[in-house]
Amino acid sequence: MVQENDFENGLRDDLKPTYRAVSIGLEELLHKTIPVLDHGFIRVVDYMGDDAAVVQAARVSYGRGTKKVSEDRGLIRYLMRHSHTTPFEMAEIKIHVKLPIFVARQWIRHRTASVNEYSARYSILDKEFYVPDAANLAAQSANNKQGREDAPLADNGWVLNLLREEAERSYAGYNALLNVSEEGMVIDNGRVGIARELARMNLSLNFYTQWYWKTNLHNLLNFLRLRADPHAQYEIRAYAERLLEITEKWVPLTYDAFKEYKLGAVTLSASAWKVVKSQLVGKSISFDESGLSQREWTELMSALKDE
């Protein structure tokens, strides 16, 4: 899953001593590029704190070493269960991400983060664009207005060809507008190209951009809850799933509590909770009495049967 590459730039050549908290799990991954989609990646650039940082903030005046790990685990589960979120803000992570622009447009909606993005006003974007695997090409979902079907398209050759050709053409137009060759060399044809900030408008949304993204653990978990969800678009979910693995390496106790109390938890509305409780004592509430909408009823009945 992890590959070495240029971005490491010797960053893993020497270890430096520090008095700070160290996450041994995350140190293993630090600076390594983790591939996502066809040309994207995630690379952890820096971090601050670990599970103990969460515990330490919750205890405030307690020193790090004064409690056993078993108690740390219990405290973290308590905090997660009761949505005491502020201690989870006390750990921080910074990643370098390469991602298609249409994914970046979803990602940036998470506002409580710091971002520095590659500037296409300042530099020329590389010729790298996203084309889905055939397995991820699917028709519009019949019952989800903002998603795709699970089963891939039977006939996908024409789609893949079209996406590739159009992206090639889009980049060729970009070069023509800049009046440069694909290698970025100015073409001597008597023409003057337009500014980079203008030419970029010709690129399509599947071209890759990259950025540094920094957020705290609490906001990272919010991101993961929304973006590792099956309703999230596959392309951003691919990043969220790698980030889940990174989170597990970084803060294993927090990750376990997150799975138990957030990712795997079920929230029942006031009316749905009444239906469940009545079933348990054998006097079932009917759909008509329930106050649930048809869709809520169907989803609840299906969830109750789910293994």
Next chain:
Amino acid sequence: MVQENDFENGLRDDLKPTYRAVSIGLEELLHKTIPVLDHGFIRVVDYMGDDAAVVQAARVSYGRGTKKVSEDRGLIRYLMRHSHTTPFEMAEIKIHVKLPIFVARQWIRHRTASVNEYSARYSILDKEFYVPDAANLAAQSANNKQGREDAPLADNGWVLNLLREEAERSYAGYNALLNVSEEGMVIDNGRVGIARELARMNLSLNFYTQWYWKTNLHNLLNFLRLRADPHAQYEIRAYAERLLEITEKWVPLTYDAFKEYKLGAVTLSASAWKVVKSQLVGKSISFDESGLSQREWTELMSALKDE
């Protein structure tokens, strides 16, 4: 500058009574679409507060009518001058904006705002794309790595043609991927199109999107300071300039103070201020003694000569 259109939808047909503060200047503009660029617009959808709301918050326990307008003006100038920014957070505005995607990507970097954007996962985007006026087509700036020259391109016909043809083609590819006609009708050709969330990746960055954007007056002024600046890209500046006019109608006292103490103000570094003061008493500090970089020195000397 203002045109009626569909979005008004009868919203200006009836006036309702309210006990709230009312900005007469902004009521005139409410719901009207103000054109920007070739297909974009700004439309004020709602607002809360006026100049008096700023004053009221600054005085906290003072009622609205207890002071004269002349004192309100002085207080607003005092607050702006000393960067006492919290009272300016007490007024709020909500606008509906139609804008090219590459402009939306710059705009969204202002994080302290609320946004609801048209979803291309849920609906098909219209065939509307931005092509600059010939007057705004320019070469890469020679001395600003992230801008364009002031003078427009002499030879621009090929650029305009290329941008139009490529956008047409980009939209045709989008339709083909969805397997729909330009009117959005499914084409009966035996093919199954891909989901909207996938097809959109073929669109270029000059296609228009739209959103509701809501922010407070303090953050609006920050936006304007950065985006109405000559260094901002022309296309977002076009929106910022309309917003400046809207701000003037809404909160005229705040607008005047903003021009005097922010937009038109000059900040001198510690070293530059020493140079200016020494010149005033006739014993000039030389470039070598100044501690300024070459660029800072040139800019200071030019600013001092500027009429």
Next chain:
Amino acid sequence: MVQENDFENGLRDDLKPTYRAVSIGLEELLHKTIPVLDHGFIRVVDYMGDDAAVVQAARVSYGRGTKKVSEDRGLIRYLMRHSHTTPFEMAEIKIHVKLPIFVARQWIRHRTASVNEYSARYSILDKEFYVPDAANLAAQSANNKQGREDAPLADNGWVLNLLREEAERSYAGYNALLNVSEEGMVIDNGRVGIARELARMNLSLNFYTQWYWKTNLHNLLNFLRLRADPHAQYEIRAYAERLLEITEKWVPLTYDAFKEYKLGAVTLSASAWKVVKSQLVGKSISFDESGLSQREWTELMSALKDE
């Protein structure tokens, strides 16, 4: 519940016409002071938007009048149920609050709000301090380390006397440090008092302060979920309960959805959900098999029995 008072200052004397959305329910309350605790209050100063503003943002390009109220209700419930929170950011409220300093210290932890507080550096604080009703004086809770018992103290006279005497004394010390009489007049005794910013440190945390507080509907609901909760300290809950009533008047559809999907909802951890589902099919998971802590198990069993 509502009383007229000085702060209204004629603000309800005249109605002005507006093209904006108007909440008839909230207009009735606007500017009126709603008493809380012994000397506190909440007063709605301004607002922006209503239930329709939430719907409008969710639909973005749809006009206000195009859908029926029944569909608005369904959409708002859908948004609330699925935690699509951004449309709820599109409505805004501003309130004037008078509250004890120790309550203000809890309240201010909600960061996504705008605040202008009465400045005790600038002005002298009034002699107003909070003393609980006898009904709200209780011993430290035996099973909640950060709460009090439900039953009030049997013997409370000494407590009430102590609190009153100490607050009187605290204010007398404040006056002495300022070298002013209780009416704020300088005392001619040859002494020079200390600055207001210093003297205030002698006041106790039950003295009242006041502020303007402005937030959007989404963040207001977050505030209410935490502060109208039975685990919140009674004194801040008293404010949250008034705010719940205000919210119901302002955005009745959102309020109903909030009760159904947030306030009255139940969240079960992954393990607890397994226990419930196994009970429904008659093959109960025991405590030992459940993976729940003793406390979680007890709470779940008690919740299932709860009528």
Next chain:
Amino acid sequence: MVQENDFENGLRDDLKPTYRAVSIGLEELLHKTIPVLDHGFIRVVDYMGDDAAVVQAARVSYGRGTKKVSEDRGLIRYLMRHSHTTPFEMAEIKIHVKLPIFVARQWIRHRTASVNEYSARYSILDKEFYVPDAANLAAQSANNKQGREDAPLADNGWVLNLLREEAERSYAGYNALLNVSEEGMVIDNGRVGIARELARMNLSLNFYTQWYWKTNLHNLLNFLRLRADPHAQYEIRAYAERLLEITEKWVPLTYDAFKEYKLGAVTLSASAWKVVKSQLVGKSISFDESGLSQREWTELMSALKDE
């Protein structure tokens, strides 16, 4: 300036290896308590990044080692000068602070930070309160409505006595309400004390609290610009000044740029800048022609004379 104490708890006993950026200057200070006021302190608990982190984010795709330090310095000064603030968000610091409650109330107004405070609902506060040095006791300022005179009070004995006696009494009342001895032992007198969350309301605002506070470098500099300013109340300025020293150790290049372009910089309004430029060419604008208020004119003339 630095003293060892209990909070270190062996945290400086062993160095661990890391692949992260390390600030040698800040490692020296890590975990050590730096005294502030009579009983307060600042203790750096953790940090992320250094000057190079700022540079790295600005360059995005450039690796750490590729540029010389001289170029880093130039880039940081460029970013600071032009208020390109996002790269400064890429470094983070976490401190443990002990501070009087009235200082905490000012500090918390900086919203873009994470905070975990000692809970007086959960635990009993120690008997530690702030009493100013005689040198910092001063009368209300004659020309600054929210400050104190520079010269200390001649007659201060009665003030110091009053503050001490009142704080002692305040804490005795707190103990009485809890029905505990000064050592926190329950007193066997037949009385039942009230809950901690209630008893705390009797404490005065000069009692010490403590918290973990975490923020990024950009927001730290904003805090310092406001709170290290001569107009800030002395008691919070005392903390800001220690934080300035910490910042210099942590990110020396950023610190220097901050002094040059922010702390030591001068901002002139549009009108004031015209006055200065006209003086430089020998044709002075008079006060009447200037558009400045009397106070602005006086301050400008005095600034120009200032050595």
